[in-house]
Amino acid sequence: xxxxxxxxxxxxxxxxxxxxxxxEVWWIFVGIxxxxxxxxxxxxxxxxxxxxxxxxxxxxxxxxxxxxxGLETTFFGxxxxxxxxxxxxxxxxxxxxLATTWMMRKCEAQGIQGRDEFYILPWFAVAAMxxxxxVGDFVTGFVSIELLTVCSYIMVAFYRSDRFSLxxxxxxxxIGALSTAFLVxxxxxxxxxxxxxxxxxxxxxxxxxxxxxxxxxxxxLVLVGVGFKLAAxxxxxxxxxxxxxxxTPVSAFLAVASKAAAVVFLLRxxxxxxxxxxxxxxxxxxxxxxxxxxxxxxxxxxxxxVKRVMGYSSVSHAGFILLGISAGSQPAMLxxxxxxxxxxxxxxxVFGVICGMIDKTGGSLxxxxxxxxxxxxxxxxxxxxxxLSLAGIPPxxxxxxxxxxxxxxxxxxxxxMVFLAGFTAVASLFYYLAIVRHxxxxxxxxxxxxxxxxxxxxxxxxxxxxxATVAVGLVPGAVQRAIYALxxxx
Amino acid sequence: xxxxxxxxxxxxxxVVAIALRAPxxxxxxxxxxLCLGVVSWMACSYNAAGEFRWEWVQPWFQIxxxxxxxxxxxxxxxxxxxxxxxxxVSVSALLVxxxxxxxxxxxxxxxxxxxxxxxxxxxxxxxxxxxxxHEFALIPTFLLIGFWGNGxxxxxxxxxxxxxxxxxxxxxxxxxxxxxxxxxxxxxTTDLRVLQEVLSSYPLHPDSQxxxxxFLLIGFxxxxxxxxxxTWAPKSYSAxxxxxxxxxxxxxxxxxxxxxxxxxxxxxxxxxxxxNSLLLMLLIGNILFVGWxxxxxxxxxxxxxxxxxxxxxxxFLGLASGTPAALTGVVLLSVAHGLSVSGLYAVQGMVASRTxxxxxxxxxxxxxxxxxxxxxxxxxxxxxxxxxxxxxxxxEILIFFGSWQGLSAGWQTGAMLAALVGVVVSxxxxxxxxxxxxxxxxxxxxxxxxxLSLTERVALLIPVVGLLVLGxxxxxxxxxAAASLSRWFVW
Numbered sequence: 001x002x003x004x005x006x007x008x009x010x011x012x013x014x015x016x017x018x019x020x021x022x023x024e025v026w027w028i029f030v031g032i033x034x035x036x037x038x039x040x041x042x043x044x045x046x047x048x049x050x051x052x053x054x055x056x057x058x059x060x061x062x063x064x065x066x067x068x069x070g071l072e073t074t075f076f077g078x079x080x081x082x083x084x085x086x087x088x089x090x091x092x093x094x095x096x097x098l099a100t101t102w103m104m105r106k107c108e109a110q111g112i113q114g115r116d117e118f119y120i121l122p123w124f125a126v127a128a129m130x131x132x133x134x135v136g137d138f139v140t141g142f143v144s145i146e147l148l149t150v151c152s153y154i155m156v157a158f159y160r161s162d163r164f165s166l167x168x169x170x171x172x173x174x175i176g177a178l179s180t181a182f183l184v185x186x187x188x189x190x191x192x193x194x195x196x197x198x199x200x201x202x203x204x205x206x207x208x209x210x211x212x213x214x215x216x217x218x219x220x221l222v223l224v225g226v227g228f229k230l231a232a233x234x235x236x237x238x239x240x241x242x243x244x245x246x247x248t249p250v251s252a253f254l255a256v257a258s259k260a261a262a263v264v265f266l267l268r269x270x271x272x273x274x275x276x277x278x279x280x281x282x283x284x285x286x287x288x289x290x291x292x293x294x295x296x297x298x299x300x301x302x303x304x305x306v307k308r309v310m311g312y313s314s315v316s317h318a319g320f321i322l323l324g325i326s327a328g329s330q331p332a333m334l335x336x337x338x339x340x341x342x343x344x345x346x347x348x349x350v351f352g353v354i355c356g357m358i359d360k361t362g363g364s365l366x367x368x369x370x371x372x373x374x375x376x377x378x379x380x381x382x383x384x385x386x387x388l389s390l391a392g393i394p395p396x397x398x399x400x401x402x403x404x405x406x407x408x409x410x411x412x413x414x415x416x417m418v419f420l421a422g423f424t425a426v427a428s429l430f431y432y433l434a435i436v437r438h439x440x441x442x443x444x445x446x447x448x449x450x451x452x453x454x455x456x457x458x459x460x461x462x463x464x465x466x467x468a469t470v471a472v473g474l475v476p477g478a479v480q481r482a483i484y485a486l487x488x489x490x
Numbered sequence: 491x492x493x494x495x496x497x498x499x500x501x502x503x504x505v506v507a508i509a510l511r512a513p514x515x516x517x518x519x520x521x522x523x524l525c526l527g528v529v530s531w532m533a534c535s536y537n538a539a540g541e542f543r544w545e546w547v548q549p550w551f552q553i554x555x556x557x558x559x560x561x562x563x564x565x566x567x568x569x570x571x572x573x574x575x576x577x578x579v580s581v582s583a584l585l586v587x588x589x590x591x592x593x594x595x596x597x598x599x600x601x602x603x604x605x606x607x608x609x610x611x612x613x614x615x616x617x618x619x620x621x622x623x624h625e626f627a628l629i630p631t632f633l634l635i636g637f638w639g640n641g642x643x644x645x646x647x648x649x650x651x652x653x654x655x656x657x658x659x660x661x662x663x664x665x666x667x668x669x670x671x672x673x674x675x676x677x678x679t680t681d682l683r684v685l686q687e688v689l690s691s692y693p694l695h696p697d698s699q700x701x702x703x704x705f706l707l708i709g710f711x712x713x714x715x716x717x718x719x720x721t722w723a724p725k726s727y728s729a730x731x732x733x734x735x736x737x738x739x740x741x742x743x744x745x746x747x748x749x750x751x752x753x754x755x756x757x758x759x760x761x762x763x764x765x766n767s768l769l770l771m772l773l774i775g776n777i778l779f780v781g782w783x784x785x786x787x788x789x790x791x792x793x794x795x796x797x798x799x800x801x802x803x804x805x806f807l808g809l810a811s812g813t814p815a816a817l818t819g820v821v822l823l824s825v826a827h828g829l830s831v832s833g834l835y836a837v838q839g840m841v842a843s844r845t846x847x848x849x850x851x852x853x854x855x856x857x858x859x860x861x862x863x864x865x866x867x868x869x870x871x872x873x874x875x876x877x878x879x880x881x882x883x884x885x886e887i888l889i890f891f892g893s894w895q896g897l898s899a900g901w902q903t904g905a906m907l908a909a910l911v912g913v914v915v916s917x918x919x920x921x922x923x924x925x926x927x928x929x930x931x932x933x934x935x936x937x938x939x940x941x942l943s944l945t946e947r948v949a950l951l952i953p954v955v956g957l958l959v960l961g962x963x964x965x966x967x968x969x970x971a972a973a974s975l976s977r978w979f980v981w
Contacts, residue, residue: 331553331554331555373593373596374593377596384629388629393625393628393629394621394622394625395622403556403663404553404555404556406663406664406667407553407555407556407667407670407671408555410667410668410671411555411671418664418667419664422660422661422663422664423657423660425656425660426653426656426657426660427653429652429653429656430649430653433632433649433652436629436632436633437636437645437648437649440633440636440637441636441637441645475551476551476553477550477551477552477553477559478551480551480553
């Protein structure tokens with residue numbers, strides 16, 4: 001495996017990295033290559049593009065094992081940082097990209113026009129997120145987030161004949177523009193007061209001048225912009241609608257990859273320019289976390305559509321992640337990374353099942369899952385594993401994610417937040433079990449909604465995600481140690 | 491490889507075998523019988539005078555913040571009787587389980603999962619593992635009630651049960667967090683043996699003890715059905731299929747009591763004293779309020795549910811008084827109550843399957859048609875009432891004596907009086923139920939089918955024989971339990 005990696009990136013050696021070796025450069029290259037392939041190939045047949053895209057994601061994921069760890073360097077004058085945190089998130093993005101394109105292939109049968117770009121856009125989105133995870137100044141950050149968002153606009157509205165998809169696209173566009181406005185306004189103010197866009201320089205100047213109310217305003221505006229991307233309450237309104245209307249693989253992509261990108265951008269800001277303003281940031285983050293936990297978990301209770309439930313669920317998980325971040329310690333950072341890994345695997349699993357089972361664009365009512373345990377018991381159990389991990393039932397990975405976040409928040413003495421998180425977690429069991437109920441307790445209505453069959457490859461994807469969800473929970477200590485070694489360069 | 495690990499692995503391997511299309515009922519029965527064999531062998535060859543035996547440790551994970559957690563098993567005079575109880579009830583429950591049922595493999599898979607969780611929870615000597623094994627049973631029970639349960643409200647009841655139990659678990663988790671964080675970081679661990687050693691020489695700060703004890707009391711209390719958090723229990727049991735009700739009411743509910751006995755009481759003695767009057771007040775609610783509710787039940791199934799919650803009051807009384815005799819009584823009564831209540835649920839299932847009726851008004855004369863069933867049912871009912879010669883009596887009398895020993899004015903006296911009144915109350919409703927169901931003239935409901943089959947007889951004989959043995963030779967349990975408790979507690 002490592003030989004493949006070393007032929008791709010000759011980096012295991014101690015030689016300094018070169019900019020053309022950076023993974024994002026390769027990813028964009030792959031995207032352009034796929035576009036060329038699409039243009040040059042003789043017959044219109046998107047299967048080849050899809051296969052090439054999936055294959056390339058798999059190769060890049062394997063190649064990521066060969067990335068140099070324990071090495072901190074910067075490129076492009078400090079605009080790009082290479083370190084363990086970036087590596088962790090880049091791997092998450094690759095996993096999400098791989099699973100998403102795989103799901104897109106499953107959607108292929110549903111008559112999408114101009115479907116080839118569907119497999120190519122994730123490459124540009126993933127590259128954009130890769131840049132976000134390495135961001136070292138506000139310009140890079142802003143441009144990468146915009147590249148990600150523009151790719152997402154197209155993907156969300158990809159079912160051009162479906163009005164739900166178009167509605168979702170329009171909503172996402174408006175909300176995306178709004179959040180960009182907040183973000184760029186905040187960046188402008190910070191630039192005006194701090195005199196630089198580079199994170200390290202900004203940190204120095206903000207450390208001296210952080211009493212300035214303009215700085216606080218800039219920081220809050222940037223956090224609001226990130227809150228939109230993260231789907232944290234009260235900036236979450238788009239999430240259920242967009243997840244509902246978008247093609248299922250794209251919903252999965254937004255729920256997992258886009259959220260992880262927002263998380264890493266937030267982490268970069270907090271360890272970089274916002275570090276001197278930690279106490280103010282912590283208040284904002286705690287407020288966002290509390291609101292997200294309440295709104296996400298209570299909002300999901302009355303939903304009848306699985307994808308809307310997942311939308312609200314993603315809001316509540318954003319709350320958990322923000323809660324962990326607001327604890328602000330080194331163990332808390334590890335807990336957040338562990339939580340994000342568990343969330344990624346379980347959410348991809350759940351969306352994978354939804355995508356595989358519902359042969360229809362747009363919504364996926366819970367009713368359509370009626371009797372799934374009878375018609376396809378295996379798939380129903382996989383879905384149950386995903387749901388229970390998200391709900392935090394031991395010994396699945398979601399439980400340990402919550403447990404570690406509780407512990408790191410308790411360590412900081414924020415007991416009220418632990419109680420709030422605990423009790424909203426109980427409420428969350430209600431809506432996760434509601435889906436289990438439809439699968440196990442109800443009789444199938446007419447069997448029309450349930451898809452005919454899944455290919456071997458797709459089943460393999462689901463099983464691998466489920467096994468990973470269980471396995472990350474069975475060895476929580478080892479996973480945390482690995483993350484620790486990666487992030488803190490040991 | 492310790493036999494304790496086998497107790498968890500055998501049912502789980504059974505689940506795997508069932509998933510691979512092996513005949514479900516036979517596999518489940520074989521697995522539970524094998525486990526019963528293992529625990530019986532352990533009970534016979536224990537001989538350690540209260541020491542731990544068959545210990546087995548496998549480090550699991552270590553987190554800087556939370557210390558180390560190990561897969562640790564071990565057994566002493568306190569949890570060995572509970573393991574034997576698990577073995578007896580699980581075999582009895584699987585014998586009662588119907589041979590033909592919709593989606594058989596999932597049904598038996600769920601039951602085996604519950605059994606594995608119960609064994610694991612009682613055999614673990616690590617707080618985290620105890621918690622996780624207990625949670626094993628949550629989702630299977632949800633599925634068992636929701637799909638195979640009785641009554642049109644079964645789905646909402648299954649949700650109520652799952653949410654209630656998870657809420658209890660979360661409170662428990664907060665108590666565990668409090669416990670871990672009141673230890674210095676370098677000795678943080680969830681290993682109960684280590685915690686016991688450390689805390690017996692360096693007790694926790696009294697303030698944190700109070701907080702931890704409160705959370706553990708409410709958390710474990712919800713799992714047991716402590717008043718006023720008991721409302722899930724009677725409903726769930728009457729909606730659950732018979733084997734699930736037997737396992738849950740008979741075995742899993744004892745986990746909360748076991749947790750209080752193993753963790754909360756010995757680790758937070760000062761906290762226990764602080765919250766003693768609260769516990770006494772709540773247990774009076776358990777005995778009188780729930781007993782009162784049991785008096786007015788018209789449905790045999792509901793009556794058993796309320797009765798089982800009511801008797802938890804006696805276990806709480808033993809815990810609240812905290813004297814050696816009372817705590818020994820708690821161990822004995824836990825086992826005896828588990829046997830009697832699971833036997834009664836089995837009886838109820840047999841009556842219901844023959845008559846299709848659970849309303850006591852339309853039942854009657856069952857003993858005339860099926861004398862064996864009537865005879866065994868009366869023994870079980872008398873055990874539950876506390877007739878001398880049966881296990882429950884021995885447990886209750888120990889608890890009464892123990893509480894008398896530590897008697898102080900105030901709520902304790904009130905609780906003692908309530909418990910004595912409760913004995914009368916429980917005889918009233920139980921005798922009334924026995925008369926309505928088994929004696930008198932045959933009611934509206936026709937009794938179909940004939941006498942008990944061999945499996946049904948065995949299923950009922952297991953608890954009956956167990957209760958008789960415990961009634962005549964309670965020292966089988968109490969000797970080792972008392973010895974172990976004196977090692978575990980600092981008196």
